Amino acid sequence: MDSRSVGVLLAGGVGQRVGLALPKQLVEVAGRTILEHSLAVFEGAPEIDEIVVLMTPGHTARAREIVERGGYRKVSKIVEGGASRTESTWRALQALGTEECDVLLHDAVRPLLEPRIITECVAALRTHRAVNVAIPSSDTVFVAAPGPGGEVVGEVLDRALLRRSQTPQCFKLSVIREAYERALADPEFAGRPATDDCGVVLRYLPEVPIHLVAGSERNIKVTHPADLRIAELLFKLAAEA
Ligand SMILES: Nc1ccn([C@@H]2O[C@H](COP(=O)(O)OP(=O)(O)OP(=O)(O)O)[C@@H](O)[C@H]2O)c(=O)n1
Ligand SMILES: C[C@](O)(CO)[C@H](O)COP(=O)(O)O
Numbered sequence: 419m420d421s422r423s424v425g426v427l428l429a430g431g432v433g434q435r436v437g438l439a440l441p442k443q444l445v446e447v448a449g450r451t452i453l454e455h456s457l458a459v460f461e462g463a464p465e466i467d468e469i470v471v472l473m474t475p476g477h478t479a480r481a482r483e484i485v486e487r488g489g490y491r492k493v494s495k496i497v498e499g500g501a502s503r504t505e506s507t508w509r510a511l512q513a514l515g516t517e518e519c520d521v522l523l524h525d526a527v528r529p530l531l532e533p534r535i536i537t538e539c540v541a542a543l544r545t546h547r548a549v550n551v552a553i554p555s556s557d558t559v560f561v562a563a564p565g566p567g568g569e570v571v572g573e574v575l576d577r578a579l580l581r582r583s584q585t586p587q588c589f590k591l592s593v594i595r596e597a598y599e600r601a602l603a604d605p606e607f608a609g610r611p612a613t614d615d616c617g618v619v620l621r622y623l624p625e626v627p628i629h630l631v632a633g634s635e636r637n638i639k640v641t642h643p644a645d646l647r648i649a650e651l652l653f654k655l656a657a658e659a
Contacts, residue, residue: 422467422519423540425460425492425586429453429481429526430472430499430506435642441474442640443526448653452640454484455529455653461490463533465540466522468492470513472499472506504611504618508602511595521594522586523615527640530652531586538631539588546629549588550616552581553633584633587615597622 433442443453450458453471460466469492473481478496485493497513499506507523514521520543524531535551542549559580563572594615600622601607612618616628640649 421543421590422517423465423543424468424470424514424519424521424591425463425466425536426507426510426514426521426523427453427456427460427469427471427526428499428503428506428510428523428585429456430474430509431503431527432474433527436640436646437643441477442646443474444477444480445646447529447640447646447649448657451484452529452649453481453526454488456524456526456531457485457488457490457493459529459531459533459536460522460524461488461492463536465536466492468494470494470510471496471526472510473497474499502611503613504598504601504615507594507615507618508598511591511598514591516591516595519591520588521591522588523594524586525639528585528637529640529649530634530636530638530656532634532636535631535633535637536586539586542629542631543588543590546627547590547593548616548619548626548628549631550628551584551586551631551633551637553584553635553637555580555582581630582633583614583616584637584639585614589615589619593623593626594619597626 429443436442460469475498481496539549560574561572562569597619601618
């Protein structure tokens with residue numbers, strides 16, 4: 419029998435880099451909030467049984483309104499997010515309890531996620547315990563090094579080996595829970611946090627291979643003000659296609 423699959427929408431951030439009064443997931447793009455675009459993708463995915471939303475403190479009532487008005491029946495919980503992305507993930511794991519399931523942790527601010535990626539992630543979790551979504555880098559990437567007048571180009575990395583992580587990042591619940599329990603027990607974790615959930619698994623459960631599913635250039639993370647315009651354009655192009 420297939421496992422229950424839970425989509426976790428991480429929407430607990432404040433959107434400091436976008437710099438608006440509202441968290442960016444509550445900003446409207448192409449006629450609806452970014453949060454609602456992401457909700458719609460998970461609600462419409464036949465592989466997803468349940469959705470848990472992590473929302474910025476002070477905005478859970480708005481999230482509930484969006485969920486109720488949009489009729490997103492798979493949403494089982496709206497939980498307050500933590501002070502960092504990893505804290506929000508941990509809160510989501512606590513809200514899920516201990517019964518084994520597949521967990522797909524998604525940045526709510528990636529509203530252009532394609533259903534194909536969810537399908538492939540859920541399929542991959544039948545044979546793998548951890549799955550990431552990634553794309554190759556089309557830019558050359560190097561390590562910046564301190565130089566005489568500021569930063570200079572340090573080591574140029576082998577681009578053929580480089581990938582850019584996206585979301586959803588997907589795990590058996592027992593795996594991601596164990597990784598987080600070890601991270602939270604490590605006094606050094608707070609001072610050197612991971613920038614994504616795969617980073618937590620890689621550091622604390624290195625014996626678990628993280629299988630890769632191909633992401634998409636469209637699956638952008640709305641991070642800076644220009645990304646709102648890019649997302650709008652991508653939705654427009656999709657509607658015209
Ligand atoms: N405490 C946090 C911080 C981030 N996130 C979520 O993680 C995703 C990726 O984070 P990011 O793009 O960094 O969002 P913000 O933290 O809101 O942005 P910023 O860093 O510019 O403040 C977003 O969907 C965001 O809402 C979260 O659930 N809880
Ligand atoms: C999880 C992530 O989207 C993978 O690329 C990224 O690490 C999130 O970074 P952010 O600084 O929290 O936006």
